[in-house]
Amino acid sequence: MDKSNSAQRYVNQALQQAKLAGARIADKHINLAVTGLSKSGKTAFITSLMNQLLEVNEDAVLPFFSTKREGRIIGVKRSTQVDLTCSRFAYEDAIAGLSGSIPKWPQSTTGISQIRLVIRYQKKSGLSKWLREDGKLTLDITDYPGEWLLDLPLLDMDFAQWCEYSSKQLMDGKRAALANQILRDIECIDLHGPGDELLLQRTAESYADYLKQCQSAGFQLLVPGRFLLPGELLGAPVLHFFPLSLSQLKEQNVDLSKLVKGSNIALLVKRFEYYKQHVVRPFYEQHFKRFDRQIILVDCLSALNKGVHSYHDLQAALNWIMQSFAYGSSNVLKRLFKPNIDKLVFAASKADHITPDQQVNLVKLLDSMLRDARKQLQFDGVVTESTLIAAIKASTSGKTQVNGEMLPVLQGTTEEGASLTLFPGEVPTSCPHADFWQNQGFEFPKFAAPLLGERHALPHIRMDQVIDFILADKLV
Structure with a gap:
């Protein structure tokens, strides 16, 4: 130069x-x-x-x-x-x-x-x-992406802490119903066995599928965020890791302070730490x-x-x-x-x-x-x-008469091009009581973009x- x-x-x-x-x-x-x-x-x-x-x-x-x-x-x-x-x-x-x-x-x-x-x-x-x-x-x-922002607290976690946090999520409520496949995949891994990169990749992809299913079901707190929006890291080994259950770590007598170099567990820990230091931290610093x-x-x-x-x-x-x-x-x-x-x-x-x-x-x-x-x-x-x-x-707002009563409504166009007039429902001012979720009449419409x-x-x-x-x- x-x-x-x-x-x-x-x-x-x-x-x-x-x-x-x-x-x-x-x-x-x-x-x-x-x-x-x-x-x-x-x-x-x-x-x-x-x-x-x-x-x-x-x-x-x-x-x-x-x-x-x-x-x-x-x-x-x-x-x-x-x-x-x-x-x-x-x-x-x-x-x-x-x-x-x-x-x-x-x-x-x-x-x-x-x-x-x-x-x-x-x-x-x-x-x-x-x-x-x-x-x-x-x-x-x-x-x-807000999903990337969710990763920043990982900087204060080691692999064991992340596994503990993720295990609670995997076993909780509706998430547990979506986690059957990834839990089976994880339990089959010999953590002390020689590192199998293809096995780790397939399991990481299974974990990413689980996160995507959670997102479709309405869950928001999903980490690592790059598993949902990998960007330029799509397919890269830095994303080929996943959390382990605490019971699995205990059953296989894993000591995270004494890892055998090249083993499956050593690769998982190494990639988790690499992800934090070379993906999450640069986002924060840059x-x-x-x-x-x-x-x-x-x-x-x-x-x-x-x-x-x-x-x-x-x-x-x-x-x-x-x-x-x-x-x-x-x-x-x-x-x-x-x-x-x-x-x-x-x-x-x-x-x-x-x-x-x-x-x-x-x-x-x-x-x-x-x-x-x-x-x-x-x-x-x-x-x-x-x-x-x-x-x-x-949308535009207006009023319409229903059973002799004037009610506020929205008017817009659906994504299929049909005209739509509706009252979406009342918005609660705080976390609703149980009966709201059982009987709520809120309908969230999807409008087409407006004609300028x-x-x-x-x-x-x-x-x-x-x-x-x-x-x-x-x-x-």
Whole structure:
């Protein structure tokens, strides 16, 4: 490699880091992370977020975005992505699909993607107003699977602890009914026998199938997350491990502190540790620790639809996720060397799938699910917000007469193209009693993407409030 080119590359990297540090000192850079478990609406959310900002001075409807209301947004544009090793969020593809004569929902993402916006605005007050006529805020948006976030607590577990935790899950309630095959596969393995890579691969694939069955049944707390969304690791030996039952370890007299090199148990432990150090930890160091603000999308409605086990497992997953965050108020040193998330939004997604009179109930339900996790956040001084959104609104609300009584209803189009009018049901404000799960009449509809026509800004519910919470304090 030419030494002059190499030196220039390092100079350019240093300049880029200096610019980023300068922006952080000036508090004019936000690294926003967006996550949520599968089907929570991450792709739709980021598509709508970008769309609302890019159309902010055109036909975007954002009455609660204070900076827009004050007329201080000069313009917003996309900018060059800094991290060249990360996929670019496919905004253009998403908009193209939504803008067609038969609109299509954006394709779900299966890995990390990023995109950058620059917001130019008129300064509001203070000394900075007189130093420059206008200001710029750089917004980096990172999309990553919530399933990967579930893996971070594994960093604090050894193989024995993970086996103990997983054994309890495998034997619990509805999961146990799905675990018959994987338990049989695991019990057949001679742990002291010579390492059989094909056997471990087949058993790991069986364990991944078990996790996928759990996900289809409505369970949310499923680890390792990469078994569900392997990304570039599909088929790699680093994913060819699985937990063992405590009874099996005892019956085969396994001493995890004295493993025979090359044995099946030694390979399992080695791969578990490798997974932690070379898959989970780099995700934390390269991405997670740099986030300033976080949006977590929560699909409460699907959990209600699938039953009490799904509701409680979603709540457990949220509490599990909260263990991973480095929270606290930002200051200059923290922003330079160890940025902390100082604002957090929990958003119940798909608010267009309930009637407007049930929206307050949905927020209360989300708050009740977050009660335990929120206590630590409040202690750490994190500003949190619970809300509901429809990133891309796919229904309209109205009323219809039934037996002489006017009832609220939703109107939309099914994925098959048929018109649909229904009352989905009442949303409970907290964990429902047993009779709700036995007799609940909640019907979670699946609507087709809305027909935009001549509009460029996507229809939504409460995206303007989320934008204001995330951005407005930096646009002053």
